[in-house]
């Protein structure tokens with residue numbers, strides 16, 4: 001199940017703005033490329049830009065190749081000579097749309113034999129928490145710092161959910177004194193996740209569970225833009241008050257899996273008037289990039305088979321159920337504030353939240 005080392009090394013190199021080989025392509029992160037690295041990539045010819053179908057739809061490019069919105073297939077955008085580095089970056093980064101109005105018209109080309117490589121390149125970029133957009137050329141003759149195979153890259157998401165318990169300790173919390181923290185390490189070398197086991201939950205019946213995805217801005221800084229901080233605290237308090245206790249999973253899935261920086265880009269787009277769903281898709285992401293197989297694996301290792309899940313999000317219920325857990329849902333909604341009332345409305349109206 002664990003991918004080879006090359007895929008993980010490629011994620012790391014991509015995050016450092018280096019050229020990596022993936023399948024038949026040499027690629028470079030669109031947001032990190034500079035004139036030097038782009039020149040090294042273009043040693044034998046002009047690079048194209050590989051973007052997601054989501055971003056292509058925003059740029060009105062998907063139609064050119066008959067791709068549907070949300071189609072898994074990425075789109076290859078040709079890079080004409082007039083499209084300079086800042087202009088190319090603007091193809092990938094919608095935050096710059098106003099500063100660098102798109103010139104267009106752009107043309108796309110069918111991916112053909114490069115389709116799998118392009119798809120893997122997007123997996124790498126997402127795994128690296130970068131914008132899902134890369135410069136790409138045929139790999140032959142290009143000096144890549146690491147070359148990885150397609151199967152390895154496509155195994156990365158599963159490896160992120162392949163976790164092992166690495167430590168356990170008592171962690172008395174202000175809201176839940178009888179807490180034990182159980183730390184999980186994923187086999188892809190990615191961020192660690194925590195389970196807070198509160199009280200002594202019996203595994204013979206449903207365990208009261210909250211899946212909490214990290215939100216630095218809400219959890220730590222007290223941001224009013226979302227409901228994460230209040231939901232976290234209310235969940236801890238409710239589990240502590242429950243006679244049978246329960247478990248809160250603290251999952252390092254910032255920004256619904258797009259990473260902190262990309263979430264802050266989404267916030268910049270929200271400042272421009274886009275809602276939380278459109279902000280994600282303008283960036284080229286799915287509205288929710290999380291994989292709840294990770295949470296299912298953690299619960300299973302804790303001996304949990306059946307859960308009373310505190311959530312309004314049907315994706316969480318389906319995610320755990322699809323991995324064999326028995327799930328009953330318990331509502332977990334907070335009173336809105338003036339800064340998050342529209343956000344909560346979008347989650348209800350466009351993401352199926354049961355509020």
Ligand SMILES: Nc1nc2c(ncn2[C@@H]2O[C@H](COP(=O)(O)OP(=O)(O)OP(=O)(O)O)[C@@H](O)[C@H]2O)c(=O)[nH]1
Nearest residue numbers: 212213214215226253254255256266276311312313
């Ligand atoms: N991309 C993106 N992520 C956001 C935004 N606001 C909050 N988040 C993230 O959304 C996640 C919140 O997830 P959860 O607390 O698990 O809640 P949920 O999916 O809304 O479902 P509930 O269980 O009903 O609360 C965290 O990872 C936040 O960082 C936003 O505007 N854009």
Ligand SMILES: [Zn+2]
Nearest residue numbers: 215218226228
């Ligand atoms: Zn939040």
